[in-house]
Each structure stands twice: as C-alpha cells, then as structure tokens.
Amino acid sequence: MSRSRSDAMLIWTLRCCAGIAGAIVLLIGGFLVIESLPALQHIGIKRFFTDASWHPSANASQGTFNLAPMLWGTLLAMSGSVLLATPLGIGSAVFCHYYAPPMVAKFYRKLIELLAGIPSVVYGFWGLVVLVPLIRQLEPPGPSLLAGIIILTIMVLPTVALMADAALANVPSHYLQGAAALGLSRWGTISGVAFPAAKSGIVTGVILQTGRAIGETMAILMVCGNVVQTPSRIFDPIRTLTANIALEMAYAVGDHRSALFVSGLILLALIVILVSAAEIHSKGHVYG
Amino acid sequence: MTSSQNGQATIPPVSQPQPDKITPAPFTIGPLEAGPPCCTPDPLIHVQNLSVHYGQKPALEELSLTINRGCITALIGPSGCGKTTFLSCLNRLTDLIAGCSVKGRIIIGEQNVRDPNIDVRALRQRVGMIFQKPNPFPLSIRKNLDLPLKEHGIKKRGEIEEIRETVLQQVGLWDEVKDRLDAPAMSLSGGQQQRLCIARAIALRPEVLLMDEPCSSLDPNSSGLIENLIRQLSQSFTVILVTHNLAQARRIADHAAMFWVTNGSGRLIEQGTTSQIFETPADAITAAYTNGRAG
Amino acid sequence: MAETSSLTFRPAPAGLADTVATVVVWLIALIVTAVFVWILGDIIWHGIGQISWSFLTEPPRNAGREGGIGPIIVSTLLILGVCIAVAMPLGVGTAILLAEFTSSDNLFGRLVRRSLDVLAGVPSIVFGLFGNAFFCVYLGMGFSILSGGLTLACMTLPILIRSTEEGFRSVPNEYRMGAAALGMSRTSALIHLLLPAAAPGLLVGMVLGMGRSIAETAALIFTSGYVDRMPQSLHDSGRSLSIHIFDLSMNVAGGDANAYASALVLIVILLIVNSIASWTSDRWLHKRIISL
Numbered sequence: 001m002s003r004s005r006s007d008a009m010l011i012w013t014l015r016c017c018a019g020i021a022g023a024i025v026l027l028i029g030g031f032l033v034i035e036s037l038p039a040l041q042h043i044g045i046k047r048f049f050t051d052a053s054w055h056p057s058a059n060a061s062q063g064t065f066n067l068a069p070m071l072w073g074t075l076l077a078m079s080g081s082v083l084l085a086t087p088l089g090i091g092s093a094v095f096c097h098y099y100a101p102p103m104v105a106k107f108y109r110k111l112i113e114l115l116a117g118i119p120s121v122v123y124g125f126w127g128l129v130v131l132v133p134l135i136r137q138l139e140p141p142g143p144s145l146l147a148g149i150i151i152l153t154i155m156v157l158p159t160v161a162l163m164a165d166a167a168l169a170n171v172p173s174h175y176l177q178g179a180a181a182l183g184l185s186r187w188g189t190i191s192g193v194a195f196p197a198a199k200s201g202i203v204t205g206v207i208l209q210t211g212r213a214i215g216e217t218m219a220i221l222m223v224c225g226n227v228v229q230t231p232s233r234i235f236d237p238i239r240t241l242t243a244n245i246a247l248e249m250a251y252a253v254g255d256h257r258s259a260l261f262v263s264g265l266i267l268l269a270l271i272v273i274l275v276s277a278a279e280i281h282s283k284g285h286v287y288g
Numbered sequence: 289m290t291s292s293q294n295g296q297a298t299i300p301p302v303s304q305p306q307p308d309k310i311t312p313a314p315f316t317i318g319p320l321e322a323g324p325p326c327c328t329p330d331p332l333i334h335v336q337n338l339s340v341h342y343g344q345k346p347a348l349e350e351l352s353l354t355i356n357r358g359c360i361t362a363l364i365g366p367s368g369c370g371k372t373t374f375l376s377c378l379n380r381l382t383d384l385i386a387g388c389s390v391k392g393r394i395i396i397g398e399q400n401v402r403d404p405n406i407d408v409r410a411l412r413q414r415v416g417m418i419f420q421k422p423n424p425f426p427l428s429i430r431k432n433l434d435l436p437l438k439e440h441g442i443k444k445r446g447e448i449e450e451i452r453e454t455v456l457q458q459v460g461l462w463d464e465v466k467d468r469l470d471a472p473a474m475s476l477s478g479g480q481q482q483r484l485c486i487a488r489a490i491a492l493r494p495e496v497l498l499m500d501e502p503c504s505s506l507d508p509n510s511s512g513l514i515e516n517l518i519r520q521l522s523q524s525f526t527v528i529l530v531t532h533n534l535a536q537a538r539r540i541a542d543h544a545a546m547f548w549v550t551n552g553s554g555r556l557i558e559q560g561t562t563s564q565i566f567e568t569p570a571d572a573i574t575a576a577y578t579n580g581r582a583g
Numbered sequence: 584m585a586e587t588s589s590l591t592f593r594p595a596p597a598g599l600a601d602t603v604a605t606v607v608v609w610l611i612a613l614i615v616t617a618v619f620v621w622i623l624g625d626i627i628w629h630g631i632g633q634i635s636w637s638f639l640t641e642p643p644r645n646a647g648r649e650g651g652i653g654p655i656i657v658s659t660l661l662i663l664g665v666c667i668a669v670a671m672p673l674g675v676g677t678a679i680l681l682a683e684f685t686s687s688d689n690l691f692g693r694l695v696r697r698s699l700d701v702l703a704g705v706p707s708i709v710f711g712l713f714g715n716a717f718f719c720v721y722l723g724m725g726f727s728i729l730s731g732g733l734t735l736a737c738m739t740l741p742i743l744i745r746s747t748e749e750g751f752r753s754v755p756n757e758y759r760m761g762a763a764a765l766g767m768s769r770t771s772a773l774i775h776l777l778l779p780a781a782a783p784g785l786l787v788g789m790v791l792g793m794g795r796s797i798a799e800t801a802a803l804i805f806t807s808g809y810v811d812r813m814p815q816s817l818h819d820s821g822r823s824l825s826i827h828i829f830d831l832s833m834n835v836a837g838g839d840a841n842a843y844a845s846a847l848v849l850i851v852i853l854l855i856v857n858s859i860a861s862w863t864s865d866r867w868l869h870k871r872i873i874s875l
C-alpha cells in the first residue's frame with residue numbers, strides 16, 4: 001500500500017497548488033478591498049461621484065475625488081472600440097472562412113494572431129508618434145478620445161476575430177451544405193445559418209473583448225491626453241480609470257492612494273460582471 | 289495479498305495461493321504448474337449478480353458467471369453488450385471511469401475484488417489485461433517492459449534482463465527486437481505491438497489474463513500469431529478472451545459465454561463449454577448468433 | 584429527400600445583399616491588413632537602423648536617448664525567470680489536478696476553474712495595484728525584480744494552466760488505462776507517461792505565458808520599477824523592455840529613435856516566442872490555444 005500513500009501525497013500536493021492558484025483572485029480582491037477601505041471610510045462612495053473635480057490629496061478632507069469623468073472616459077472609449085471592433089472582427093472571421101482562398105485565409109489568420117501578440121505599449125507608441133499627429137492635423141489637440149478608440153479597436157479586434165473564427169470553425173459543415181442545397185446565396189448562408197449556429201462563441205468573444213477594452217492601460221494612457229474631463233466631443237482628450245491609476249500611483253499616498261485602489265476595485269467589479277456574463281452565456285466553457 | 293477469509297463460504301478453497309511478491313529467479317512464465325489444464329473444472333473466478341451502470345445508463349445487469357482455472361473462456365456477443373465492461377470489473381479498471389458504478393460480488397481465488405481495502409495494484413498484477421487496440425507506451429521497447437516490473441518492486445538489473453528475454457521469447461518477439469530494444473515501441477508493427485503488450489502483461493506473472501479482442505485491429509497473419517500465442521499461454525494462465533471472431537472462439541476456447549443486450553442493458557444469456565454453445569445451444573438467440581443469423 | 588430535390592438545382596440568386604457583403608468583407612480584410620502593415624512597417628522602418636550589437640549590449644545613456652538596452656534586456660530576462668520559476672510548478676500542479684484528478688462535477692475543481700477564468704480577465708493595471716500592495720509593501724520586497732516577477736506569475740497562471748490542461752487532455756486515455764491495468768500507481772503513470780506526453784501543452788503554456796510577460800507594462804510599473812541600471816540581485820529594481828519603450832516615448836523628449844529600436848526588439852522577441860507556441864500547438868496538440 002506504500003504506493004497508494006505516494007498517490008495520496010501527490011494528490012494533496014496538487015490540491016495545494018490548485019488551492020493557491022484559485023485563491024489568487026481572492027487575494028487580489030481582498031487586498032484591493034483592504035487598501036480601499038480608508039478611502040471608502042474617509043471619503044465615502046457618494047463623494048466619488050458628486051465631488052466638484054478630481055484634485056486628490058493624501059487627506060480626504062483637503063482633496064476632491066470625483067471619479068465620474070474617468071469612469072465616463074473608460075466607458076466611452078470601451079463602447080466606441082467595441083462598436084468598431086465587433087463588425088471588423090466578425091468580418092475578419094467571415095473573410096477567413098467563407099471568402100478568402102485557403103492560402104489567403106491562412107495568411108490572414110496568422111496576421112490576426114500576430115496583431116493579438118503585439119504588446120500594448122507598442123500600439124501606444126505607434127499611436128503617439130503616428131496617429132496622434134494625424135488627428136492633430138484634422139482637429140487639434142490630437143491626443144483624444146478618438147485616438148483612444150482607434151487604438152483600442154486595433155487592440156481588441158483580434159480577440160473577437162479569433163473567437164468568432166473558432167466559433168465558425170465549429171459550425172457543422174452539413175448545415176452549410178444543407179443551406180447551399182436549398183439554393184441560399186453565400187451571404188444568405190452566412191447570415192441565415194452560420195451566424196445563428198456560431199452566435200454563442202461570437203457573443204463570448206465580444207464580452208471578452210469588452211473586458212480587454214476596459215482593462216487596457218498603457219496604449220490608452222499614451223494616446224488619450226489624460227485630461228480629467230467628461231468629453232463633449234470625440235476630439236477631446238480624456239483620462240480613463242486605468243490611465244489614472246498608472247499616472248498617479250507613483251506618488252500617491254494616504255487617501256489618494258486608497259482612492260486609486262477604489263478605482264481598481266471598480267475595474268475588478270466590472271470584469272467579474274463581464275466574466276460571469278460570459279460564463280453564464282457559454283455555460284462555463286469560456287475558453288473552448 | 290493476504291488470504292482473508294471474508295465471507296466466502298460458498299467458494300471452494302483454492303489450491304494455489306498467489307505469492308505476494310513476485311518470487312525471485314528463476315523466472316518461469318505463469319503461476320500454473322505445467323500439466324494438462326482444464327481437465328477437471330476448478331473454479332477460479334466467481335461473479336455473482338454483477339450490475340454496472342455508467343451514470344444512470346445500465347451496461348450490465350445481474351450477471352453471474354464462473355470461470356475455471358487454466359481454461360480459455362471466450363466471451364462472445366454483439367457490439368455494446370458489455371464485454372469490455374465485464375473485463376474492466378475484474379481488474380477494477382472501472383475505478384478509473386467517472387460515473388461508473390458497480391454492484392455485485394466478484395471473487396478471484398480467495399480475494400474479494402470489490403473490497404475497497406484491497407491493494408488494487410496487486411490485484412492488477414494478478415489479473416493482467418490486453419486491450420483491443422495495442423497500447424504500448426510511447427517509450428522504448430525496453431522501457432515498456434522495465435517500467436511495470438520496476439513498479440512492482442523488481443529492481444535488479446539481471447533479474448529484469450532475464451524476465452525481459454523470457455517474455456519476449458515467449459511471445460515470439462525476441463528475435464525480431466533483440467537488436468533494437470531501444471527503438472520506440474511505436475515503431476513496431478501493429479501485431480508486434482500487441483505481442484509486446486502481451487509480453488508486458490505476462491512479465492508480471494499474472495494468474496488471469498483478460499484479453500479484449502486482441503486480434504481485432506490486426507491483419508490475418510499477425511492475428512494467427514496471436515491466436516497461437518493465446519493457445520500457448522493458456523497452459524500457464526487462466527484466459528478470458530473477448531472475440532468477435534466466432535471461428536476463433538470455436539478453435540481455441542474451452543468455455544464460452546454469450547452476452548446479449550436485452551432491455552437496453554447487457555446480460556449473460558448462456559454459458560457452457562465451447563461445444564455446447566456452438567453445437568447444442570439452449571438459447572435461441574445464441575443459436576442464431578453462432579450461426580451468423582443475429583447480431 | 585424526394586420533395587427537396589427540386590430545390591437542389593435552383594441557382595443561387597446573386598442579390599444585391601450578397602454583392603454588398605462580399606465587398607464589405609473584403610474591405611474589412613484589406614483595412615485590417617493595411618493597418619497591420621502600417622504599424623509594423625513604421626516600426627521596422629524607423630527601428631532597424633538603430634539596431635546593432637552595441638545597442639543590444641550597452642547600457643542606456645542620457646536617459647536612454649543614447650546608448651543601448653543591455654541592462655534592460657537583463658532585467659527583462661530576470662523578471663521572466665522569476666515569473667516562470669514560480670508560475671510553472673504552481674500552474675502545472677493545478678493543471679494536473681484539474682485534468683487528471685478531478686471529475687467535471689467536482690466542486691473544488693469548479694471553483695478553481697471559475698476563479699482562474701476571472702483571473703484571466705483581471706486588467707493588468709489591477710495586477711499592478713495588487714502586486715504593489717502585496718509584494719512590494721505587505722511582504723516588504725519593495726520595487727524589485729522579485730516583486731515584478733511574482734506579479735507576472737499571478738498574471739500568467741491562467742493561460743499556463745489552461746494550455747497545460749489541454750496538453751493532458753490530448754494524451755490518449757489508453758496510456759492511463761494501460762498503466763493502471765499493469766498495476767502502476769497514478770504517480771508513476773503521471774511521471775513516466777502522462778507528463779512526457781503532455782509536455783507540448785506545457786511548453787505552449789510556458790511560451791504563451793512568457794509572451795504575455797514580455798509584453799506586459801502596466802503590471803510592472805509599480806512592482807519592478809523604473810531603474811535602468813544593471814541589476815545586481817533580484818532585490819534590485821529593474822526596468823523591463825516594455826517600460827523602457829513607455830518611458831522613452833512619454834517622458835524623454837528625443838527618445839523616439841531608441842524607442843523605435845526597442846519596440847522592434849520587443850516585437851522580434853515576441854514573434855519568435857509566439858511562433859514557437861503556435862508551431863508546437865499545431866504540431867503536437869492539433870488544437871489552437873487562444874490566448875487572449
């Protein structure tokens with residue numbers, strides 16, 4: 001029976017590993033809450049939305065802590081990019097599956113994978129040195145919500161493209177043959193048969209890309225101008241929650257630092273909601 | 289393996305207790321003494337009221353069967369009637385299948401197979417299994433044989449080498465592979481792979497060999513080789529052979545058991561000597577099946 | 584079938600919608616390709632001229648405007664090393680448990696999986712916050728390569744676990760059954776058979792995790808820090824390549840030339856890493872592991 005004992009030991013070791021791995025999320029959530037507590041106590045949730053502006057200080061009573069403009073920044077950049085990237089991404093997947101010749105499709109798929117692998121700081125850098133000057137010529141100042149949306153679109157497009165690609169690949173081929181046999185046109189087949197069959201995977205892809213768009217930091221930070229304001233035009237500079245953390249964390253202390261953790265907590269909450277939505281939607285099989 | 293006497297009044301005592309560890313050299317194949325086996329019925333395996341479910345789905349129901357020492361018992365029946373499932377109960381491979389529940393009594397020798405406290409590894413050493421598809425490990429030929437031996441406490445080089453040569457000779461593979469023992473086992477042909485698997489199983493000196501359609505994925509030539517091998521092995525082991533090849537069952541088996549699916553679950557409908565089953569079957573289905581009219 | 588056979592030969596109507604769809608889909612593909620070529624072309628065009636052996640080995644001078652990226656590459660590798668050294672055992676252990684020892688309806692397994700799914704979605708800046716609060720402050724490691732590597736380890740765990748699990752799932756069940764039928768313990772079946780057979784998945788996971796780590800910036804700013812000197816130990820702060828690019832382009836006027844070159848180096852490294860991953864998974868796993 002000594003071997004069974006080694007089996008038991010192995011299983012307990014593995015359980016410890018899994019326990020630690022599973023607990024990291026709790027640890028993250030826990031630490032964010034602990035670090036946020038001073039701000040939540042001294043400032044209170046209400047002031048994060050009703051204060052006159054964002055002029056934080058280490059002491060709650062001396063600063064103003066309005067997170068709303070940055071929340072707007074995050075939401076606007078996110079919605080803009082998701083609205084743009086979803087059709088582009090799905091279109092890319094459709095292109096690969098139903099329009100491109102096999103060689104082109106293979107090449108295009110590799111290209112999308114490459115796009116997915118380029119680091120955000122490189123996108124941000126390109127945005128800063130190429131895109132922002134272009135927008136400046138169009139309408140000053142240049143660093144703007146628009147720049148953010150464009151960069152984010154390029155960045156999250158691969159997510160939905162790859163997920164839609166995988167979902168379309170799983171559409172049983174006899175569905176398509178059946179549709180062709182019924183004399184449906186190519187687009188008729190795609191919109192009438194392939195999309196409904198692949199809907200679940202595509203929706204999961206869209207949800208995941210939304211998560212990425214919310215969480216993106218560096219690229220957004222580099223091209224959005226980082227002015228704390230609720231934008232009225234698409235050419236206005238904005239600051240997102242993530243950029244705010246990255247910008248101020250280096251010198252923040254006291255309640256200011258704690259307020260940054262509050263915004264981290266907001267981000268985490270948004271992500272948990274999105275992932276849960278994806279899980280419920282795909283019945284627990286988010287990642288194929 | 290301790291010879292625990294837990295409630296087996298109906299089971300006749302077994303003449304030959306299985307040694308706990310594989311006894312050291314000289315290595316001979318199999319635990320049975322040479323001699324004409326299967327002359328006097330000597331029950332080794334008792335199965336009573338065995339039922340197996342995969343989740344809610346029944347696979348085997350109320351199966352009772354006795355298998356004699358030193359015989360080849362053929363299990364026949366159509367696909368999906370639970371033959372593989374039956375074999376997996378005998379060496380508790382069902383433990384590995386999630387959602388598989390087993391009820392009933394299985395006694396091999398003096399050992400209650402279903403006892404949760406038995407040493408399953410020792411049981412599996414005692415009850416070897418050959419699978420439908422040859423499944424050598426993706427290692428060298430040598431490693432394929434050494435790994436299970438080391439696992440069962442045989443660590444001495446000389447001993448391992450001796451066993452390796454004996455079993456490879458026994459399965460008729462020695463001359464073919466002796467110069468390339470370090471070649472990957474996967475580079476062997478299908479028939480050679482299956483013989484390697486048999487060698488690997490008998491190297492542990494089991495008492496019982498469960499063979500699940502060992503020829504089904506092989507060409508007629510290799511299939512014939514394996515068939516001869518089974519016949520040979522039956523002098524040293526108790527063999528339970530699942531086969532779809534009725535002619536094969538007829539040629540080599542001493543006993544036969546006929547499985548059939550009734551009401552969605554596999555049942556044993558008839559058992560007896562091979563000649564009984566094939567020549568004077570009592571059951572109409574058996575008669576039809578063995579004549580090739582059903583299944 | 585007899586009733587529908589008349590439909591089979593009806594010619595496909597090439598309607599307006601169909602034509603428009605074809606044009607739009609091709610247009611999308613062209614736009615995406617153009618943007619890609621633009622970005623990559625721009626970086627190669629401006630970056631390739633700066634790259635030389637001395638650029639790769641020399642320390643940066645004048646805040647990075649001149650000189651090379653030697654110490655930065657070293658720091659990046661050290662951070663990566665810490666990350667892999669920690670994430671690997673933890674991730675592989677978890678993956679083995681999930682793939683080999685837990686049935687799909689096991690509560691513990693489900694909880695772990697669920698929390699890993701959330702972990703995979705956590706924004707990197709939140710990892711940065713956490714790493715700063717936990718490793719730098721709470722555990723007292725300060726801004727250091729160690730803190731950065733540990734933070735990245737948390738971040739790469741989900742992808743590492745997922746693809747290692749995939750590796751184990753691609754191992755044929757015959758090996759497990761065969762090993763069990765020979766009376767081998769699960770431990771030795773794991774060590775001698777399953778682990779070698781699952782190695783490609785493990786490799787893919789490791790490589791994808793490395794790619795993720797190399798590309799990461801936001802999680803490192805407040806954990807491994809900015810210092811661009813050659814690190815003397817794991818307790819030193821070290822600047823990663825991605826932070827270097829960020830710093831040069833945002834905080835250093837006239838740093839663009841070296842930022843381009845660093846970006847090119849970063850992209851080339853990632854290209855190599857990702858090609859290894861995708862080659863391995865196509866070749867061995869016959870399944871693409873989507874890393875998002």
Ligand SMILES: Nc1ncnc2c1ncn2[C@@H]1O[C@H](COP(=O)(O)OP(=O)(O)OP(=O)(O)O)[C@@H](O)[C@H]1O
Pocket residue numbers: 342346347366367368369370371372373374385554
């Ligand atoms: N792992 C499993 N999970 C669920 N059901 C199973 C499993 N294995 C077998 N079954 C079911 O149990 C029944 C008996 O299967 P089994 O493999 O024992 O049949 P068999 O007689 O060996 O068939 P064959 O001759 O094709 O090998 C079948 O209906 C099969 O679908």
Ligand SMILES: [Mg+2]
Pocket residue numbers: 371372373420500
């Ligand atoms: Mg079978």
